[in-house]
Amino acid sequence: MPAETHHRIERLAAHGEARIEWASRAMPVLAELGAGRIADKAFEGLRVALCLHLTAETGVLASLLGELGAEVSVAAAHPLSTQDDVAAALASRGIPTHAQRGADSIGHRQQIRDALSIRPQLVVDNSGLAIAELHDAPELLSGVLGGTLETRSGVAGLRALAESRRLAFPVIAVNEARTKHLFDNRLGTGQSVIDGILRATGRLLAGSAFVVAGYGHCGRGIAERARGMGARVFVTEVDPVRALEAAMDGYRVTTMAKAAKLGDFFCAATGSPLAIRAEHFAAMRDGAIVANAGLFDEELDLPGLDAIARPRRVRELVDEYELPSGRRISVIASGALVNLVAGEGHPSALMDLSFANLVLCLDYLARHADSLERKVYAVPDALDREIAELKLRSMGVAIDKLSRAQRARLRAPH
Structure with a gap:
């Protein structure tokens, strides 16, 4: 050597x-x-x-x-x-x-x-x-x-x-496991995704429109952290129960077709392929920034985007695509997991x-x-x-335990 x-x-x-x-x-x-x-x-x-x-x-x-x-x-x-x-x-x-x-x-x-x-x-x-x-x-x-x-x-x-x-x-x-998805997925993904987006772009979230695709544990964590940094958060979902939960958590729930015209930032966290497709990219505003936190790079239809625009590297981990309309769309980390590629993970x-x-x-x-x-x-x-x-x-945290009487009452017929 x-x-x-x-x-x-x-x-x-x-x-x-x-x-x-x-x-x-x-x-x-x-x-x-x-x-x-x-x-x-x-x-x-x-x-x-x-x-x-x-x-x-x-x-x-x-x-x-x-x-x-x-x-x-x-x-x-x-x-x-x-x-x-x-x-x-x-x-x-x-x-x-x-x-x-x-x-x-x-x-x-x-x-x-x-x-x-x-x-x-x-x-x-x-x-x-x-x-x-x-x-x-x-x-x-x-x-x-x-x-x-x-x-x-x-x-x-x-x-x-x-x-x-x-x-x-x-x-x-x-x-x-509850000690996995309630913490790693929600808190870890939420913090590390926002960290990765900010490291990659240097952009301000406060006052922006932030679109989260998917409202599972990961999407929920991303939405919470984006809102905490001052963004107006939109959520898209295919599951009616999760969509209802997002709406009652105070987020604006809509379709990706509508959200595409509104967002400044987009993050896919559905666990399914093609959450953001070519027709969504084509509808996005000039300067929109797109990231993935879900199923490797399959959540973003990058082949579809490549078919309508050519990329150029504008930052270390940011590729900018100029659409025929002249609008520019930026994709972070080639569509790979933004929290692990642009950040350090959870x-x-x-x-x-x-x-x-x-x-x-x-x-x-x-x-x-x-x-x-x-x-x-x-x-x-x-x-x-x-x-x-x-x-x-x-963490130095103590919690209560059920008394013998409480345990007996819980076991008794109601």
Whole structure:
């Protein structure tokens, strides 16, 4: 290796080490799990493959699993969310890390395959890419005890696989844990998406019209944070119940066809493809800024936009498209996840909850895999409650407990 390259990697690794250490300070639940809740060397002899967004928080998780005895291999959930300094730091710790920011789709898929080459017994997956690769490689399936999955869209695909009896091992849907979606999805996405948009554009939100596509937990968090910074928020939805909820939360609910003519900022968070299509881009005002916080880059119809306009790079992560009318539309991060590409992802204190779920679910799978069916499971409620209790304790928060009389009354017939 040339000396200059070696020194660059050393500098990257040192920077990544500092960021991992900084993140770990805001992750007390993981620290407590590592210090005693999970038995020392609980994962001794187990091979664990991670396919997650490669952030400093993922560095904390991967390192903890290694400390608990696992042989860990890491790939990135998306090449544009990879933080190269974290990847270098993990590699310097002896954890095989197959990730590089900006890798193309072929290279990214190969990185996932390389991470799976350890023949994992446990798989931690963000959106289902690693689990799909395992199912395409039967020779790797025989030793898999189980896996976890973080995203709603990924869980939907795995449930379909399980219903057709093609799912090869049990999977726990971490996203469905209350300590995950009520905090990571709403608070984490809300803060980190606004952070990513502001870092990428430097624009002012106060007084602007901000359109949020989708009012699930993620969309709700984005809408709350945009309103908190002074924006007038519009919400589009296809689910009547969520649309009603948004309306009663005080947002103006409308269709994307109408919102396209009103918005200064747009953020898709539906979990479905083509939330913002070519006809919506064509109707947008001059200077509109568009971002995605949902299903990778599929929520924005960028091929449709490319068909009517040509982009030019105007900022590091902003492409401006000039329409035939002369109006200009800007797209952040090539339509990829704005909070992870333009920002640093969710705050460490929230990833503490999500990753505590992962660790406890991996421990559960390792202990109970023999008795589990090949289907998608919810996080056991006892684990969900334990994580909440650990987090409250770390925050110095005490709560009441039901008295014996209260418990008896609640159990009695009404």
